[in-house]
Amino acid sequence: MQSEYERQLDARAAALATVCVHAGDARDAGGSLCRPLDVPIVLSSAFGFASADEAAGAFKGENDAYIYGRWGNPTVEALEAKVAALEGTETACATASGMAAVSGAVLALCAQGEHIVAPRSMYAESARLLRERLPRLGIETTFVDATEPGAYERALRPTTRLLYIETPANPNLAIADIRAVVALARARGIATIADNTFATPFAQNPSALGVDVVVHSMTKALAGHGDVIAGCVCGTRETIARIRDVVVKGFGGVLSPLSAFLVARGLRTFALRQRQQCASAAILASRLATHPRVAVVHHPSLPSHPGHDLAREQMQAFGALLSFELAGPRAIDAGKRVLEGVRTVTHAVSLGDVRSLLVHPASTTHSTMPPEARAAANIADGLLRLSVGIESTEDLWIDLERALAR
Numbered sequence: 001m002q003s004e005y006e007r008q009l010d011a012r013a014a015a016l017a018t019v020c021v022h023a024g025d026a027r028d029a030g031g032s033l034c035r036p037l038d039v040p041i042v043l044s045s046a047f048g049f050a051s052a053d054e055a056a057g058a059f060k061g062e063n064d065a066y067i068y069g070r071w072g073n074p075t076v077e078a079l080e081a082k083v084a085a086l087e088g089t090e091t092a093c094a095t096a097s098g099m100a101a102v103s104g105a106v107l108a109l110c111a112q113g114e115h116i117v118a119p120r121s122m123y124a125e126s127a128r129l130l131r132e133r134l135p136r137l138g139i140e141t142t143f144v145d146a147t148e149p150g151a152y153e154r155a156l157r158p159t160t161r162l163l164y165i166e167t168p169a170n171p172n173l174a175i176a177d178i179r180a181v182v183a184l185a186r187a188r189g190i191a192t193i194a195d196n197t198f199a200t201p202f203a204q205n206p207s208a209l210g211v212d213v214v215v216h217s218m219t220k221a222l223a224g225h226g227d228v229i230a231g232c233v234c235g236t237r238e239t240i241a242r243i244r245d246v247v248v249k250g251f252g253g254v255l256s257p258l259s260a261f262l263v264a265r266g267l268r269t270f271a272l273r274q275r276q277q278c279a280s281a282a283i284l285a286s287r288l289a290t291h292p293r294v295a296v297v298h299h300p301s302l303p304s305h306p307g308h309d310l311a312r313e314q315m316q317a318f319g320a321l322l323s324f325e326l327a328g329p330r331a332i333d334a335g336k337r338v339l340e341g342v343r344t345v346t347h348a349v350s351l352g353d354v355r356s357l358l359v360h361p362a363s364t365t366h367s368t369m370p371p372e373a374r375a376a377a378n379i380a381d382g383l384l385r386l387s388v389g390i391e392s393t394e395d396l397w398i399d400l401e402r403a404l405a406r
């Protein structure tokens with residue numbers, strides 16, 4: 001029997017599957033008898049000009065002739081078209097990594113003396129950017145509990161230029177109200193950025209809710225196979241041109257055509273993978289929630305999750321990531337035994353992969369965060385984060401049960 005949620009996931013997969021396969025397809029090869037179905041991997045640092053006028057026109061932006069790989073490459077552009085189609089934005093700019101996308105988008109939108117409001121619970125390297133690196137450039141950030149209504153508003157200053165959103169949050173899956181943050185920003189002419197890596201465009205399209213710039217680590221669920229590092233920024237032509245100029249042309253965070261090809265290949269099965277991963281995650285979350293060794297499970301599919309209703313309003317699916325805390329006084333040691341006891345699940349960082357991945361954030365991904373900041377962000381020392389892959393749901397459950405029994 002299919003559950004209502006599985007029917008919803010099928011409908012979402014049906015809505016995206018064709019876009020995943022075909023968006024950004026090879027253009028007609030112009031009379032050649034060789035017509036590759038994929039855009040070729042164009043490994044050329046510079047591109048030839050047909051005439052002096054064409055060269056001059058290319059530099060003035062009067063024609064589309066390619067000039068130099070850091071300014072544009074057909075393989076990378078095909079990928080950008082696919083991602084923009086999935087996020088429903090006018091355009092997208094691929095970057096060398098997710099962090100190139102995050103740092104570049106922030107630096108393109110903010111200048112010295114300006115202020116940012118960001119969630120306390122966010123990707124740890126993004127938090128370091130805002131907490132440690134940007135203050136040296138005169139850009140300050142106030143961190144807020146993004147789940148608390150009014151928190152962004154109370155943190156506003158006359159110099160606030162950017163409201164940064166990351167929902168569901170890493171690693172505790174807290175849900176922030178995207179529409180409320182957007183309404184606040186729009187009323188004051190402030191920009192919004194949403195890191196949509198955790199949700200993926202399968203589960204959430206922040207631009208449809210009014211967010212200006214959507215950033216991704218394509219390393220994760222978009223590429224999906226754990227074999228590439230890549231990022232992207234999605235939004236209007238005007239904003240993305242500005243960000244591309246800073247991140248890619250200026251700072252050099254360009255994505256290699258080989259990496260772009262791998263991400264585009266991974267994206268062809270994105271909707272199918274997410275359908276399976278989201279379905280398994282909801283099943284595993286509900287089973288873990290009743291397991292005697294587990295104290296609490298964080299997944300927005302659970303009616304007990306504080307963000308459940310909000311997630312139903314603003315998301316098309318509840319995502320493939322969950323986290324859980326073990327019961328008992330020595331939860332950290334118990335967590336280590338689970339990490340070392342899994343066999344089908346892999347003990348490794350990253351997420352969104354075809355393989356299920358399990359990590360202990362407090363000692364690994366979030367170890368750079370001061371303990372007080374971790375506590376304030378509600379990241380318990382015994383918390384384990386599971387990114388559910390495409391293995392059989394039952395094989396995953398058998399593995400988790402066995403590891404929990406240790």
Ligand SMILES: *Cc1c(COP(=O)(O)O)cnc(C)c1O
Pocket residue numbers: 097098099100102123126170195197198216217218219220229230231351
């Ligand atoms: C992984 C990740 C990043 C950084 O991406 P890289 O590709 O590793 O540079 C940023 N935000 C989130 C939410 C991530 O999971």
